[in-house]
Amino acid sequence: MTAISSRTTSAPARLSSLPQIGFGVDYTYHTLAEHNSFLFRVHSPKGKSRAYEPTGQYPFSFVAEKFNGESFIDPKRTHSYQDVATHLDLMTRSSSPYISTSFSFAWALWEALRRHRINPSADIEIAIIDARQVLDRAVTVTDILRSCPQQERHEEYWDWYQFSLESQDVFIYGSVPPSAVLSSIPLHALAGALPTYYFHDYLLDNTCHRTRLQQLAADHAHHQSTYHQFCQDISGRFARMTTEEKLCESTTGAVHLALGFLRPWVSTCAMEGDHDHASAVINDLACSIAQWPAKHWVSTEHPEVFDMVDSISHLVGLEIRRKHERESMDELSQLQDVITGLQYDIGQYVRRGSISESVCSESTLLADPEPLIKDGYEEVPPRRSSVREAIVAGFCMGTLMTMCFLSSQSPYISNQFT
Numbered sequence: 001m002t003a004i005s006s007r008t009t010s011a012p013a014r015l016s017s018l019p020q021i022g023f024g025v026d027y028t029y030h031t032l033a034e035h036n037s038f039l040f041r042v043h044s045p046k047g048k049s050r051a052y053e054p055t056g057q058y059p060f061s062f063v064a065e066k067f068n069g070e071s072f073i074d075p076k077r078t079h080s081y082q083d084v085a086t087h088l089d090l091m092t093r094s095s096s097p098y099i100s101t102s103f104s105f106a107w108a109l110w111e112a113l114r115r116h117r118i119n120p121s122a123d124i125e126i127a128i129i130d131a132r133q134v135l136d137r138a139v140t141v142t143d144i145l146r147s148c149p150q151q152e153r154h155e156e157y158w159d160w161y162q163f164s165l166e167s168q169d170v171f172i173y174g175s176v177p178p179s180a181v182l183s184s185i186p187l188h189a190l191a192g193a194l195p196t197y198y199f200h201d202y203l204l205d206n207t208c209h210r211t212r213l214q215q216l217a218a219d220h221a222h223h224q225s226t227y228h229q230f231c232q233d234i235s236g237r238f239a240r241m242t243t244e245e246k247l248c249e250s251t252t253g254a255v256h257l258a259l260g261f262l263r264p265w266v267s268t269c270a271m272e273g274d275h276d277h278a279s280a281v282i283n284d285l286a287c288s289i290a291q292w293p294a295k296h297w298v299s300t301e302h303p304e305v306f307d308m309v310d311s312i313s314h315l316v317g318l319e320i321r322r323k324h325e326r327e328s329m330d331e332l333s334q335l336q337d338v339i340t341g342l343q344y345d346i347g348q349y350v351r352r353g354s355i356s357e358s359v360c361s362e363s364t365l366l367a368d369p370e371p372l373i374k375d376g377y378e379e380v381p382p383r384r385s386s387v388r389e390a391i392v393a394g395f396c397m398g399t400l401m402t403m404c405f406l407s408s409q410s411p412y413i414s415n416q417f418t
Contacts, residue, residue: 017035017036017287017288017291017292017295018032018036018103018104018168018288019295020104020106020231020235020292021165021166021168021227021228021231022165022166022168023140023142023165023168027140027142027143027146028140028143029135029138029139029140029143029170030135032103032140033131033132033135033138036103036131036288037130037131037132037281037284037285038103038105038128038129038130038131038182038284038285038288039101039102039103039128039129039130039131039134039138039170039172040101040102040103040104040105040107040108040126040127040128040129041062041099041100041101041102041108041126041127041129041176042108042111042112042115042124042125042126043062043124043125043127043184044115044122044123044124044125045123045125045184061175061176061177061178061180061181062099062127062172062175062176062181063099063174063175064096064097064098064099064173064174064175065093065094065095065096066095066096066097067097067174067175079139079144079171079173080144081144081145081147081148081152083096083097083098083173084098084141084144084145084171085154085160086098087100087171088141088156088160088163088164089154089156097173097174098171098172098173099171099172099173099174099175099176100169100170100171100172101129101138101169101170101171101172102167102168102169102170103131103168103170104167104168105126105261105285105288105289105292106230106231106234106292107166107167107168107227108126109126109190110220110227110230111167112124112125112126112187113187113216113217113220114225116187116213116217117217117218120214120217123186124186124187125184125185125186125187126184126185126187126190126261127181127183127184127185128181128182128183128184128185128261128262128265129176129180129181129182130179130180130181130182133177133179133180134172134176134177134180137172137173137174138170138171138172138173139170139171139173140164140168140169140170140171141160141164141169141170141171142161142164142165142169144171145157145160145161145164166227166228167227182262182264182265183261183262183263183264183265184264185260185261185263185264187213188213189260190257190260190261191212191213191216192212192260193256193257193259193260193261194212194216194257194260195249195253195254195256195257196245196249196253197234197237197238197241197249197293198216198234198237199212199215199216199219200215200219219233220233234293235293235294238293238294239293239294246294246297246302247302247305247308250290250298250302250305250309251290251305251308251309251312252312254286254287254289254290254309255282255286255309255312255313255316257286257289258282258283258285258286258289258313259282259316261285262281262282262285265278265281266278266281266282266320269320270320270321270323275317275318275320275321276317278316278317278320279313279314279316279317279318280313282313282316282317283309283310283313283314286309286312286313287306287309290305290306290309
C-alpha cells in the first residue's frame with residue numbers, strides 16, 4: 001500500500017487547501033505536500049492505459065523525455081534554473097529531465113478539456129500521483145524561478161512564472177515510480193462524475209459521458225477560454241445555487257468526484273482489505289474538491305461540510321467492505337457448486353461401468369453425489385487408476401482449474417464504483 005494510505009485528513013489540512021490559483025504564502029514543495037496529498041498529470045498514454053484497471057500493482061509510471069528508454073535509478077537531489085528553463089521552453093522540452101504535474105485537479109481538468117478540443121480523437125487521461133512518494137525529486141516551479149538572479153533570467157521569464165503560478169505547477173525529476181501512481185482515469189469517465197455546477201442546466205439529466213464531455217469542452221475550452229475564466233464560470237454557477245444545493249454538491253458531489261478519480265485505487269484497497277484507508281484517502285481528496293468553488297463558504301460559513309464529507313466517506317468504505325464480503329461468499333458458494341457438480345459427473349461415469357467393479361468398490365466416495373468435504377478437508381481414498389480414468393480425471397481437473405481462475409478474476413471485473 002502506498003504512503004498516502006497511512007494519512008488521514010486533519011483539521012489543519014482542511015484549512016490549508018490551496019486556492020484556485022497560486023500557492024498563497026507557501027510555495028515550497030515540502031511545505032505544500034504536508035497537507036496536499038495529490039498531484040495530477042494530464043497525459044495521453046501510449047496504448048491502452050493499464051493504470052485504469054484495478055490490477056493490484058499498477059505497472060504504470062512516467063519517465064522524463066531526457067531519460068526515456070534509459071535506466072533511471074537515483075533522483076537528483078538539487079534542481080537548477082537551467083533544467084527548469086529547458087522544460088518550460090517549447091523548443092528544448094524534448095530534452096527535459098522533468099515530468100510536469102500540478103497540485104490542482106481543476107487545472108488538470110481544464111488542460112485536459114483544452115487538449116480534447118484541439119484533438120477530440122486523442123486518448124486523454126488524468127493520472128493521480130501520491131505527492132509524498134516523490135518528495136525526494138519534486139519541486140514547485142515558482143520556487144526555482146524565484147531563486148534565479150535577475151541577470152540570468154530568460155526573456156520569457158515572467159510568462160513562465162505567471163503560468164507556473166496559475167497552474168500550481170510541480171516538476172518531478174527523472175521519473176515517477178509505479179507505486180506512486182494511484183490511478184489514471186480517461187477524461188470521458190471523469191465527465192460523468194463531475195458536480196452539477198460544471199454543467200448547464202439542460203445537461204443535468206443527460207447521463208451520456210461523451211455528450212457531457214463535448215459540452216464541457218465547448219463551454220470551458222474554446223479558443224478564447226482561459227483558466228481564469230474557467231474558475232470564474234464554475235464559481236459563479238456554484239454561487240447561484242441555493243444553500244441546500246450547495247450543501248449537496250459540497251458533500252455527496254465532492255465524494256462522487258473523489259471516487260471518480262480514485263476508483264481503481266479504491267478497488268485495489270477493497271481487494272487487500274484496507275477499507276478504512278480507502279475511506280481516509282477519499283475523504284482527503286473530497287475535502288479539497290468541496291472547497292474549490294468557494295473556499296470561504298465551506299471553511300468559514302459552513303464548516304459542518306467537513307464532518308458530512310467524513311461521514312459519507314466512512315459509509316462508502318463500509319459499503320465497499322460489505323460488497324467485497326458478499327462477493328467473496330458468493331464466489332465460495334459458486335465454487336463449491338462447481339466442485340459438487342464435477343464430483344457427481346465422475347460418480348455417474350463410474351456407475352456406468354467404465355471402471356471395474358472392484359475399483360469402484362474402493363472408491364465409494366467418488367460415486368456419491370455429495371461433496372467430498374469433511375470438516376473443511378477434501379478426502380480422496382488411495383487407489384490405482386486406469387488409463388481411461390486418468391484421461392477423465394485430467395479433463396475434469398483442467399475444467400476445475402479454469403473455473404477457479406475465472407472465479408478469482410471476477411472481483412477485478414465487478415468491483416467498480418460509481
